[in-house]
Amino acid sequence: MSLFIQQVLNGIMLGSVYSLVALGLTLEYGILHIPNFTHGALYMAGAYVTFLLATSLGLNFWVAMILSMIALALIGIVMERLVYRPLMLESPLSSFIAAIGMIFIFVDGALYIFGPDFKRFPPVHTQVVQVLGTTITFQRIIIILVTVALIVLLHLFIKKTVVGATIEATAQDMEGARLMGINVKRVRMMVFALGTALAAAAASLVAPIHLVHPGMGGPVILKAFVIIILGGMGSIPGAIIGGFLLGLVESLSGGYISTSYHEVFSFGVLVSVLAIRPTGLFGGK
Amino acid sequence: MNPALLEVKGLCKDFGGLRAVDAVDFQVREGEIFSIMGPNGSGKTTIFNVITGFYPATGGRVFFRGEDVTNLKPYTVAQKGIARTFQLTAVFSRDTVFDNLVVGHRLRVRAGLLGTVFGSRQTRQEEGKCREKAEEILEFTGLTRDRSRIAGSLTQEAQKRLSIGMALATDPKLLLLDEPTGGVNFKEISNLVSLIEKIKRNGVTVCLIEHKMKVAMELPDRVMVLNYGRKITEGAPREVSQDQRVIEAYLGKSYAA
Amino acid sequence: MRTLTELSSPKRLIVLLLILLAFAIPFFVSSRFYLHILIMCFIWGMAASSMNLIMGYTGQVNLAHGAFFGIGAYAAGLLMLKWGMNFWPALVLACIITVALGFFIGILALRTKGSYFAIGSMCFNVIVTVIIDSWEELTEGARGLLGIPRPSPIPLPWGGQIAFASMPTYYYLVLIFLLLTLLVIYRIVHSMMGRSFLAIRGNEELAESIGIHGMRTKLLSFLISTALAGVAGVLYASYIGFLSPEISDYHVTFEFLIFCLIGGLGTLGGPLIGAFLLTVVSELLHGVAVPRLVAYGFLLVLIIIFLRGGIMGGAQMLWLKVSGKGGR
Numbered sequence: 001m002s003l004f005i006q007q008v009l010n011g012i013m014l015g016s017v018y019s020l021v022a023l024g025l026t027l028e029y030g031i032l033h034i035p036n037f038t039h040g041a042l043y044m045a046g047a048y049v050t051f052l053l054a055t056s057l058g059l060n061f062w063v064a065m066i067l068s069m070i071a072l073a074l075i076g077i078v079m080e081r082l083v084y085r086p087l088m089l090e091s092p093l094s095s096f097i098a099a100i101g102m103i104f105i106f107v108d109g110a111l112y113i114f115g116p117d118f119k120r121f122p123p124v125h126t127q128v129v130q131v132l133g134t135t136i137t138f139q140r141i142i143i144i145l146v147t148v149a150l151i152v153l154l155h156l157f158i159k160k161t162v163v164g165a166t167i168e169a170t171a172q173d174m175e176g177a178r179l180m181g182i183n184v185k186r187v188r189m190m191v192f193a194l195g196t197a198l199a200a201a202a203a204s205l206v207a208p209i210h211l212v213h214p215g216m217g218g219p220v221i222l223k224a225f226v227i228i229i230l231g232g233m234g235s236i237p238g239a240i241i242g243g244f245l246l247g248l249v250e251s252l253s254g255g256y257i258s259t260s261y262h263e264v265f266s267f268g269v270l271v272s273v274l275a276i277r278p279t280g281l282f283g284g285k
Numbered sequence: 286m287n288p289a290l291l292e293v294k295g296l297c298k299d300f301g302g303l304r305a306v307d308a309v310d311f312q313v314r315e316g317e318i319f320s321i322m323g324p325n326g327s328g329k330t331t332i333f334n335v336i337t338g339f340y341p342a343t344g345g346r347v348f349f350r351g352e353d354v355t356n357l358k359p360y361t362v363a364q365k366g367i368a369r370t371f372q373l374t375a376v377f378s379r380d381t382v383f384d385n386l387v388v389g390h391r392l393r394v395r396a397g398l399l400g401t402v403f404g405s406r407q408t409r410q411e412e413g414k415c416r417e418k419a420e421e422i423l424e425f426t427g428l429t430r431d432r433s434r435i436a437g438s439l440t441q442e443a444q445k446r447l448s449i450g451m452a453l454a455t456d457p458k459l460l461l462l463d464e465p466t467g468g469v470n471f472k473e474i475s476n477l478v479s480l481i482e483k484i485k486r487n488g489v490t491v492c493l494i495e496h497k498m499k500v501a502m503e504l505p506d507r508v509m510v511l512n513y514g515r516k517i518t519e520g521a522p523r524e525v526s527q528d529q530r531v532i533e534a535y536l537g538k539s540y541a542a
Numbered sequence: 543m544r545t546l547t548e549l550s551s552p553k554r555l556i557v558l559l560l561i562l563l564a565f566a567i568p569f570f571v572s573s574r575f576y577l578h579i580l581i582m583c584f585i586w587g588m589a590a591s592s593m594n595l596i597m598g599y600t601g602q603v604n605l606a607h608g609a610f611f612g613i614g615a616y617a618a619g620l621l622m623l624k625w626g627m628n629f630w631p632a633l634v635l636a637c638i639i640t641v642a643l644g645f646f647i648g649i650l651a652l653r654t655k656g657s658y659f660a661i662g663s664m665c666f667n668v669i670v671t672v673i674i675d676s677w678e679e680l681t682e683g684a685r686g687l688l689g690i691p692r693p694s695p696i697p698l699p700w701g702g703q704i705a706f707a708s709m710p711t712y713y714y715l716v717l718i719f720l721l722l723t724l725l726v727i728y729r730i731v732h733s734m735m736g737r738s739f740l741a742i743r744g745n746e747e748l749a750e751s752i753g754i755h756g757m758r759t760k761l762l763s764f765l766i767s768t769a770l771a772g773v774a775g776v777l778y779a780s781y782i783g784f785l786s787p788e789i790s791d792y793h794v795t796f797e798f799l800i801f802c803l804i805g806g807l808g809t810l811g812g813p814l815i816g817a818f819l820l821t822v823v824s825e826l827l828h829g830v831a832v833p834r835l836v837a838y839g840f841l842l843v844l845i846i847i848f849l850r851g852g853i854m855g856g857a858q859m860l861w862l863k864v865s866g867k868g869g870r
Contacts (some may be wrong), residue, residue: 035657086847092657095604095848100796104839112836180670222668225661264672267665274662275650276637337751363753377744383618388737392753396734398762402726412734455752 033079040221046200076196378437389454592770598808612790614772629693639771722823752807806854
């Protein structure tokens with residue numbers, strides 16, 4: 001029983017990370033109308049920035065994370081402006097290819113600068129806590145709490161502020177929004193900033209547990225895609241629910257079935273769903 | 286009276302809670318030009334989409350030459366002999382006019398892998414048939430001069446002719462034209478109208494959706510009018526244009542009677 | 543990207559000259575290093591050209607291609623190593639296996655479209671790599687397959703033999719297969735079948751309305767491209783003699799993608815040019831501390847923004863300008 005609880009808590013923690021990443025991805029999709037494949041590389045970059053700030057500059061973890069979110073937000077804005085904007089009217093293939101190019105730049109750049117070894121993150125919250133009969137590090141609980149906080153903040157931002165409303169409007173109908181006087185260019189940049197910041201947050205939160213290395217974005221981004229396809233590309237609730245669901249499935253199947261095949265399991269689920277409903281579970285577009 | 290080529294019985298199409306087509310019955314007789322009219326949103330294009338298999342029908346049946354073709358896939362429907370054009374003119378815009386027409390005849394020939402790779406005589410003959418058909422259609426639609434032009438660079442009217450030509454290249458018995466004169470200016474309309482009349486003279490039955498009153502009244506043999514997904518009347522153009530229900534549907538109650 | 547311009551005379555001449563040059567090379571290049579680079583160029587060129595069929599000509603963003611290259615390689619490797627098969631029957635059987643797996647994956651994956659297909663196919667690629675890596679009893683997993691043999695020598699009727707252990711002989715083997723691959727693709731693209739592929743690429747809905755069976759056409763294109771990728775994989779396996787699961791990895795798929803893009807998607811020569819250029823550049827820069835993939839990345843982004851048709855596309859535009867036909 002204790003194993004079960006531990007797996008469930010682990011799953012929720014994993015799910016938190018996945019949700020944040022999927023949220024950023026789905027926000028970007030809502031605006032771009034194509035998936036931002038570079039998202040995983042940006043996730044990885046966020047982790048490295050936090051790592052750098054925390055180790056070389058000795059900054060407090062939370063400060064480092066926030067700075068990293070800001071840095072990644074800026075990178076996201078630049079990326080949108082320089083790469084995705086010129087390709088806006090081209091076929092989705094072009095944006096996809098540009099994304100691949102950027103992935104190479106980030107991932108192999110990180111490989112070159114930092115080397116391929118897994119970097120140890122200075123431990124942040126190592127206290128161990130007893131929850132529901134199992135022990136769990138405080139760090140994992142923090143991940144879950146911070147994620148929930150970010151999700152709530154995001155929700156309030158989108159639903160309760162005017163800026164948030166402009167984002168929703170642009171996501172639904174870019175032309176219409178433009179005609180209403182909404183500065184669509186600024187909205188695009190803002191959404192990208194938000195999306196990449198969320199990825200940076202997710203990566204920073206999980207960095208102390210899973211080590212930092214250049215390839216860390218790969219598996220995460222593929223899973224994020226699984227999530228937004230299942231949950232519906234562009235759907236915020238879909239990303240959140242899907243993220244937690246996948247985290248749980250992975251944790252439980254990894255714990256009870258086998259760890260080496262658990263990726264196959266997640267992808268197998270995706271492929272099966274797509275075979276039955278080619279536009280995802282909540283599919284629209 | 287000619288036999289019914291196309292018979293639509295009790296056709297229904299729902300989109301979620303919205304009933305776009307409500308128990309519509311009609312027949313298109315062989316050799317005639319039949320027109321479907323109605324205000325925007327009355328379900329005209331939806332009917333076309335259901336007949337040609339782009340949307341599944343929620344209810345009702347479609348019969349073509351006596352055969353039940355309801356809910357068949359678009360490529361099967363084309364195989365059976367129903368061809369269509371789209372309201373938003375659809376051509377292969379990156380290809381030449383000639384290439385557009387050649388591929389239109391693809392469904393009538395066999396193109397096996399072995400024959401293709403080894404360049405068998407049969408494969409070359411089949412391709413020859415498609416090219417001949419394309420030449421024929423170029424002539425028929427008056428596009429011979431434009432044969433090497435990229436389709437996307439043609440005028441709207443020429444693109445309409447091309448899309449009609451592509452549909453004709455499939456050797457259909459029934460041609461469904463969705464607003465063939467849409468976006469075309471006054472002078473060019475008569476070009477398209479004579480083309481459609483030529484099509485009828487060549488033995489292809491035509492069913493068209495048309496908005497422009499002049500065309501809708503003068504071209505077809507019979508007209509059906511829809512409103513909010515339901516058929517409100519059917520008959521010869523003259524009678525229909527004077528039907529109170531039709532006037533009401535288009536112009537509102539204040540203009541009726 | 544134009545459609546079906548048949549090879550006009552000057553182009554025919556250039557192609558002929560290039561082929562003759564390719565055949566003549568081993569006579570005045572004896573360096574193993576250079577021959578090695580060329581052999582790799584040919585193999586990658588085959589793989590990229592086959593990807594071009596489903597991606598460039600049929601318009602489906604297939605990201606599972608590396609998996610089929612790997613499946614072909616592993617199938618042949620295993621057949622030759624564990625079942626003692628000869629190269630030639632192993633080649634045929636490996637091709638069949640690749641196509642069979644391609645069929646199952648294609649039937650599922652091609653139900654999706656556009657971005658969904660890209661992601662779905664990428665997932666399949668990952669699944670295949672994970673399976674190859676984990677199913678150690680069959681594939682030796684991360685340890686890899688060692689000692690895959692070259693084709694056994696073919697005795698000639700007048701004495702002597704064709705020995706594939708030598709570089710020049712293998713060079714010709716791969717060259718011939720490359721030319722066959724290009725011939726097959728050329729024939730297909732300039733046929734009614736090819737026109738169906740292009741129609742699906744242009745506008746799938748419109749294509750269906752004129753009687754073209756969407757799923758069947760895409761599947762056919764997919765299967766042909768996997769078959770050709772599998773063959774390239776077999777040639778790779780026998781040449782290098784060693785396989786590890788990375789050979790089916792999605793990084794490999796992306797390299798093929800880059801070759802196609804830089805050279806020009808949807809053109810016959812494009813993928814080959816891309817493969818050549820990048821293979822040569824990366825082999826020559828091997829010792830240099832330049833992060834190769836970072837450079838690839840920048841190249842990719844720049845090309846896709848500024849030179850969308852790749853090198854071939856740029857060349858075509860140049861040709862049009864020079865021959866006075868003007869721009870578009």
